[in-house]
Every structure is written in C-alpha cells, then in structure tokens.
Amino acid sequence: MEAFIRERKQLKLKNPILVEGFPGLGYIGRIAVIYLIKQLKAQIFSELYSPYFPYHVIVGSGGKVRLPRARFYYWQNPDSEKNDLILLTGDSQAQTIEGQYDLAERILNYAMKQGVKTIIATGGYMAKSEDTIPKVVCVSTNGQLLKRMLKSGAQPTPEGNPIVGVVGLTLGLAKFKKIDSACLLGETPGHMPDPRVSKEMLRVLSQFLDINIDLAGMNKEIQRAEEVFKKMEDAQRRLEAYTKERVETEGKKLTYIS
Amino acid sequence: MEAFIRERKQLKLKNPILVEGFPGLGYIGRIAVIYLIKQLKAQIFSELYSPYFPYHVIVGSGGKVRLPRARFYYWQNPDSEKNDLILLTGDSQAQTIEGQYDLAERILNYAMKQGVKTIIATGGYMAKSEDTIPKVVCVSTNGQLLKRMLKSGAQPTPEGNPIVGVVGLTLGLAKFKKIDSACLLGETPGHMPDPRVSKEMLRVLSQFLDINIDLAGMNKEIQRAEEVFKKMEDAQRRLEAYTKERVETEGKKLTYIS
Amino acid sequence: MEAFIRERKQLKLKNPILVEGFPGLGYIGRIAVIYLIKQLKAQIFSELYSPYFPYHVIVGSGGKVRLPRARFYYWQNPDSEKNDLILLTGDSQAQTIEGQYDLAERILNYAMKQGVKTIIATGGYMAKSEDTIPKVVCVSTNGQLLKRMLKSGAQPTPEGNPIVGVVGLTLGLAKFKKIDSACLLGETPGHMPDPRVSKEMLRVLSQFLDINIDLAGMNKEIQRAEEVFKKMEDAQRRLEAYTKERVETEGKKLTYIS
Amino acid sequence: MEAFIRERKQLKLKNPILVEGFPGLGYIGRIAVIYLIKQLKAQIFSELYSPYFPYHVIVGSGGKVRLPRARFYYWQNPDSEKNDLILLTGDSQAQTIEGQYDLAERILNYAMKQGVKTIIATGGYMAKSEDTIPKVVCVSTNGQLLKRMLKSGAQPTPEGNPIVGVVGLTLGLAKFKKIDSACLLGETPGHMPDPRVSKEMLRVLSQFLDINIDLAGMNKEIQRAEEVFKKMEDAQRRLEAYTKERVETEGKKLTYIS
Secondary structure (H helix, E strand, O other): OOOEEEEOOOOOOOOOEEEEEOOOHHHHHHHHHHHHHHHHOOEEEEEEEOOOOOOEEEEOHHHEEEOOOEEEEEEOOOOOOOOOEEEEEEOOOOOOHHHHHHHHHHHHHHHHHOOOOEEEEEEEEEOOOOOOOOOEEEEEOOHHHHHHHHHOOOEEOOOOOEEEOHHHHHHHHHHHHOOEEEEEEEEEOOOOOOHHHHHHHHHHHHHHHOOOOOOHHHHHHHHHHHHHHHHHHHHHHHHHHHHHHHHHHHHHHOOOOO | OOOEEEEOOOOOOOOOEEEEEOOOHHHHHHHHHHHHHHHHOOEEEEEEEOOOOOOEEEEOHHHEEEOOOEEEEEEOOOOOOOOOEEEEEEOOOOOOHHHHHHHHHHHHHHHHHOOOOEEEEEEEEEOOOOOOOOOEEEEEOOHHHHHHHHHOOOEEOOOOOEEEOHHHHHHHHHHHHOOEEEEEEEEEOOOOOOHHHHHHHHHHHHHHHOOOOOOHHHHHHHHHHHHHHHHHHHHHHHHHHHHHHHHHHHHHHOOOOO | OOOEEEEOOOOOOOOOEEEEEOOOHHHHHHHHHHHHHHHHOOEEEEEEEOOOOOOEEEEOHHHEEEOOOEEEEEEOOOOOOOOOEEEEEEOOOOOOHHHHHHHHHHHHHHHHHOOOOEEEEEEEEEOOOOOOOOOEEEEEOOHHHHHHHHHOOOEEOOOOOEEEOHHHHHHHHHHHHOOEEEEEEEEEOOOOOOHHHHHHHHHHHHHHHOOOOOOHHHHHHHHHHHHHHHHHHHHHHHHHHHHHHHHHHHHHHOOOOO | OOOEEEEOOOOOOOOOEEEEEOOOHHHHHHHHHHHHHHHHOOEEEEEEEOOOOOOEEEEOHHHEEEOOOEEEEEEOOOOOOOOOEEEEEEOOOOOOHHHHHHHHHHHHHHHHHOOOOEEEEEEEEEOOOOOOOOOEEEEEOOHHHHHHHHHOOOEEOOOOOEEEOHHHHHHHHHHHHOOEEEEEEEEEOOOOOOHHHHHHHHHHHHHHHOOOOOOHHHHHHHHHHHHHHHHHHHHHHHHHHHHHHHHHHHHHHOOOOO
16 A cells, blocks of 8 residues: 545645654654644644554554554644644554655655645754753754754854755755755753753744743643653663662672573 | 356355454454354365465375465355345465555455455454453444444554555455445464454454354364473473573683684 | 566477576575576576666677566477476566565466466475485465375475465465466575485476476586685684684673674 | 655756665775765765665754655766766665666666666675775676676675675666676775775776776775774773773672573
C-alpha cells in the first residue's frame, strides 16, 4: 500500500503557515505543537497514514485502536490581516530512509495544496550546555525568514551540523516546492521528553507568528518531567549502591565467572 | 513480484465473519484458528503468497514442497440465520514493515470481496500474570462489537499498549475499508507455543460466534506443550548445575581468560 | 533499475531441462553446474543482471570488470530423442527477501519462454553425518519427477526442513508457472566449498539426465579443497597453542582487565 | 519520491569525459575531483537528489540548509581539439543496495544525454603497503582505455578484487549504455581522508586528460591531514597510558566486576 491522506474537511485557509512537530530528540517539537493545538483549540482536518510508520496499532481509551498517523489541525486567525495556521504532529517518524523522504514529500505536497507558503519544522538537537535558559536555534532555506526568526528570539546555528529526519527533509525538499521553510531546534540532552525546551521554543514561535500563547500551562508539563527524572535518578542511585555492595561481597568469593 | 491470491473456489458466503490467526507470541491465534478449522471441518478455498514471506519453501510429506503462504478456509453455517465463517491462518507474518502493511491490506481487500463485514484477529500479548485461567483481552474499532466480545468472556485492555504485526494492522486498516474489526489477545509468557491460552480464546470465540466447539481436543495439545516445557526445564537445570560445578572447579585454576 | 536479461542468442531448444546451481551452502550446486558446463562444453546465451545482487563489480583478467550476474548456458543433445539442457549459475544469490523472490520469478519466466517444462535446482543442506558417501536428497513439486530422481540415486528428504534461498523459491514458484521442478540437495558441513558432495550430485544428475559425464576431473577439485582445509586446520591449531600459552603466562600477571 | 536531476543550465559540451569522485575509502576520489573543480574553475550545471541518500540536511553558512546531493560541473577545454570535462562529486553514496544501482544508473543515463562516451570513476582501495609513493591502479571496461591509463601512470590491478559501491556499479553498468569506463583506485589504509593518494591520482588524471593541473595546492591538504592524524595518535597514546595505569591501580583492589 502507499501512504495516503484522509481529508475530513475541505478548507480554504488564509495564507496558512504550517508548523510541524514530530517525535524526535527530547520530543521538543511534538510537545510544543501539541501545546499550541490545545491552547489555540485548533481543529483536526486531515490525517496521513504511511506504510513506513511502525507496524502496530495504538490502543486508545475504551479498547479502541488506531494506526500510527500524522494529523493536520487548523486554526483560523481572528485577525483578518494575519496568517491562519496548520499544525501538524505525528505519532512517529518514518522507519526507513525511503520512508523518511516519502513522508516529507507528501507533507509538502499537501501543504502546497492548502496554499502554504511557509513551513516551520520543529525539533531538538543534542547538547550538554550549562545555560539556564535552553537555546533555540534556527536554520532556513530563506534569508528573510531566518532574520525574522532571529528577531523572534532564535539563535543562529553553527555550520556543518546535519539535521536528521523529517525536520531536515521538510526543509531540504521545501525549496523544490517553492515553499519557504525554517526549522527551530531546541538544545536538549535528549534522553527524555524535555518540555523546558519546548517552552522556550513556544516563546519564539508565538513571537514569530505574532500570536498570544499563555505559557503557564507548560510549567505543569515541566514539573511532571522533573518528577519522572528525579525518580529515575533515585532508581539509578539505588542500583549503583546495590551493585557496589554486591561487587565487594562477591569479589571476595569469586575470581572467575564464565 | 507482487503478492497474489490464488482462488480455488468461487464462493457466495452468507454474511461471513473472518477469523484470522497468524503465528505470533505464544502462537495463540494460530493454534486457535487451526483448531477451529479442524473441528468445523472447514474447507480451503484460497491461498495468499507474498514476496514478504520468508524466502524459503517448506518440505511436506512425500518430498513435496511449497512456499510459505496464508490460507483462507470457509465454513457454511447450517443455521441459515447465522453467519458463515472464513478462517485465515498463515505460516508466517511478513518480514518487513512495508510487507506487514501490504499483507494486512490484501487480506482486507479480499475480505471485502467476499462480503465480510466483521473481522476477528487473534494473537498473544506478553504478561507474567499468576492467574490460573489465562486472560483474553479485546480491543475493537467498534464500540458495539467490543461490548459483544466482553459479554462473550473477553476482558477490556488497558490503554496505551501497542498491538504489533498483522493483528494490529488488520484492525488499524479495517476502518478504511468499512469493516468492523476486533482483536482477541491472549496473555502468555510468549517464549513457546501456549495452547492453554488458545483454549480460553476458543471459549470466547465460540460464545461470540454462537457455535458449539468441543474443546476436549485442546487438552491433548496442552499436555504435549507441557511435556515439551518440562523437558526444556530439565535440560536448563542440568546445564546450570554443570556450569556451577565448572565455575567452582575452574575458578581455582584460572584468574584471567582473554 | 529493474533486473534485466541480456540475450546474446535466440535459440530454439529441444524440450530443454533447466539445471540451476547458485552459490550456497558448500557451493555444492554451483560447483556441480560449472563442472557440467565445462564437461559438456555448453555455450552461454543469456545473462541476468539484478539490482538485488551485491553492489560491486568483479575484476577479471586484464583489469576488466563486470557486475555480478547469472548466466544461462545451453547444450544441444546430439541424441534427437533426448532433452537439450539449459545450465544456469550465478555469482551470488539476491541480497534481500524481495530480491530473492524477484530473482526466482525472472528465472522461471525466462525458462517458460525457452520452453522449459522441468527445472532441477541444486544446492546444499547442513548436516554432520558420518557417512563416507555424502547423501544427496530430493524434493519435488511432482510425484513422478521425485520417483525418477530417487531411481537416479537421490534419497527422500525428511519432512519439515525449510529449503532457503533461490533453490527453494524456484521450486515454490514453479508450480504457478506450470513447470515441474525438483531440487537436489547435498549434505555438507557447509563452512567451505565441498566438491566431494558436488561429485555425488553429478552422479545423480547424469543418471537422471541420461548423459555420460566423466567425473574424473572432480577428483582434482576435491584434492584442492582438502589441501585448503588442512592448511586452515593447521592454522587453527597453531592459534590455539599460542592462545593457551598466552593465557598461562598472562594469567600470572593479571587479575583484572577492563 | 524518486531520485531526480535539477538542471540549471542546458549545455552542449564537446566530447565530454565524465570524472566521478564520491566519498569512499580515504575520500581519495572526492578530494581529487573537488581539487579539479577548483583548479579548473569548473561551473556547476546540474544536481542529483535521491531518496537513497542519508535522510538529513546539511547546514551551510548563514543558517542555510540543503539535502545531500551529487553535483555535475562542467569545464570547457580552451583547446578546440580536446575533450570538455564533466566533474561529478556527491556528499554521500546511496544507503541501500537498490539505491546504489539506482544512483549509478541515473548518472549513466544523464551522462549519455550529455554525449559522454568515456567515464572515469575514482575511489580508494584498502592496502597497507610500505611504498613511499601510493599506488594508483586502474581497471576498465575497455582494453584501449586501460592501456592509455597505464601509460598515464596507473598500474594494473590483480584479478579477483571486488570494487564496491558507486565506482564499481558505474563501471559495471556503463557497458549496457555503450559508454567506455575506467576506474582509478588509490591505495590507502582508509581510516581517514588521505589527500596524499588523491595527489597521485591527480597526476595520473592530468596526464590522461592532457590538462595542466598545478598540484602545489594539494600539499596544504596533505599537511592538514597529517596534523589531524598526529593529534589523533597523541590522544590514542594518552588514552592507552591512562588505561594501563588504571588497570595496575584497580587490579590491586578488584578481582571481579560484573
């Protein structure tokens, strides 16, 4: 089978900007886009299914099931001068190289059909900085777009870093579709969901999109992530203590184990 | 080459329900469906071949060979008010992600052609419960269908578990074909064929399908599996005893081995 | 790109039987078919190239290069009552599952075009028997063909063994093309080329095909393989002696190495 | 999506010879071709994109991004009697078997369209020779071409070595397109970029193509590579010293660690 898009509603959006956030390093982009969807009460209008997504279904509430998918939401800007938004998030990235290219291309083709001229792809990059405020960097296919992002609080990226996965390919293929594209990447250690970084990214996004987003709700997400992290650290500490003790005890008894 | 279906007979079945059981965790579904086929004396009518099945042939009796395949059997319900059955089992699941999607879609397309409105996919899920009677849980694309399954003895599933492979994709893709679909998953440690669980699943199935299935024959399967398991345990115990002795002996002689 | 066949000559062969031998366990089939080609002075007439073969070229004599390929040779039986032969061998099997199915299907389609009604696929199977004369077993899609092979010296196969790769798929797909097919599998430890077994296979083949093949030339092949094997054994023994000594020496000095 | 070529200029070149250098062992070919492009001030005219290249984008100067790609440059020979050049290099080879075949075939088809009759593919092969001047060997699909390469300073290759990747497949597929093809392979330990070898290759190439190339600039590349190598060696030595010390210290305290 081929990937396909199921359209629930046919829309005519006003100069829509697409903001994309798939799972990736630290789940930065996905957390940010889902928060935007909730805050703006954006409505779903389309779903994308792909044979390159994982081959399972996800069990939802009440014993219902569904395939992994990506979903397009829309938000109509009450200010008639400003851009409408399409918000895109998915359960997963594609699982093979060709699948990654296929997914990015289908997203772009569908965006074109919706009249999208600008795409913002969001994600994370791994870094162990000691900054208290996590950095959000930007790269773009368009100099003008980059400048506006830097003005909105993003920082420039050093040369030479590859941007892997759907974020990268969305940018890379956008220019062949005549769509301007930028990505925002938040700095994260990357081993677990990192809403602290998503919050900074939302700051840049709301500035860039010129929309008011109440970020207070993100603090709850951050607190929850910190609690999970603390529990994991405690477990790790207990494991190490146990292992140390065991080594000291058993080290006296054994000299060799196959 | 593409996957293809060879039809031996053209049938007109009466509101057929498809019950599918491929090899998977504990072989729960496959054992159950094969038992159903035997008990109902269901007849084969079609075979599906796929380039995503393993690339070997299986040697049968008398030096004959055949490719891995999935087979569709039919059973005509003598009660003219009740549903006919299509029973589907296969030698293997598909071996790649795209292959898994391809297989599930071809099964659904063929089911549609046969007039199937309801599919029950069966399989296992890993759990180490201490229950004496193994649990059989149900998820469904349809609330009504789910209710009927719960009434037939299945239990609801907790949220969030992914259902991997052909069972999951059959459910996930069914809604795009306007087919109602449920799956029954039996709880199993999963490391070997587990007919104990298939028996419980057959209980739920016969209740749901409103057919009398004599389950006595399953006890022989269970006994055989237990004998195999006991032999494996014995072998494991002997191996451990041997290893322990060897460590104690050799530990005196050696302090380092590259 | 797709796989393709380059035809050097257009032939009209007399009831041709195809004998196929690709590299596999012990190289049994490939060695046997190459020997047949040489002994019968069979002529090449077609080549098959596939994007599923390894992605390299092979450097031949005089700095020339060529892609991995499979080659079809023909031999016209001087006895006008008997079958002509097509002999097929290749540098490699296909490297992916779909590639294996693709290769087998293209071989069969081409065989059909040449008027082939019977295919003999040859290969090896792993076994550590103590028999002085290596066993050659047969499986077939056709009971008559099997009987003739058993009469020619092949032995029946126990049930249940899978036959992996191009040999298996040739058999498995043959019946959909209305071609009778048998395979001959020689018993081998399988870790290196095993011409001893190919020789026994040639005995069966020449009997079955009713052709005189002088097998004396195979003895040279066998001798060469034995010399290589002896050298490998010597190297292994020296390596073990060295390792033992090193352990005894270093074991005195070290108690722990990370 | 399928691979595609974006043509920036439509050219009519004079008997163009294509010289190809992708990343590979020691980056020999890529370094040589990039140097040629710079020295000849060759101009880009086409770009090839492929879903078999890595699924990321590369961040360039000023926060701009681009997909991995291969680029075709041209150089018009001022001598009207001599061949124009097409110089091809890429960020990466294709990442799957089928992708490798696909890439090589697309390069050849495009070369045919440009009127190319001869392709020189460049790369490396692994060898630990003690020669002070690294060897550059040649294999070819055409005896005449091979002779000219040997006259230009290349050496013949021993039989039997496979040539892996885009270099090999370019040669292997060229003959089906009626293009003569040779490859130059430089001897390298292969674990890091090795411009010393690229320099020798450029000597052969400039002789063969009958163009003056100033190789002085290569010395800077070589020096830089040597400095990097020395730093890596120093780091390695420090690591070993540290490990040794740690073993000696900790070996006294511990006899067993799990």
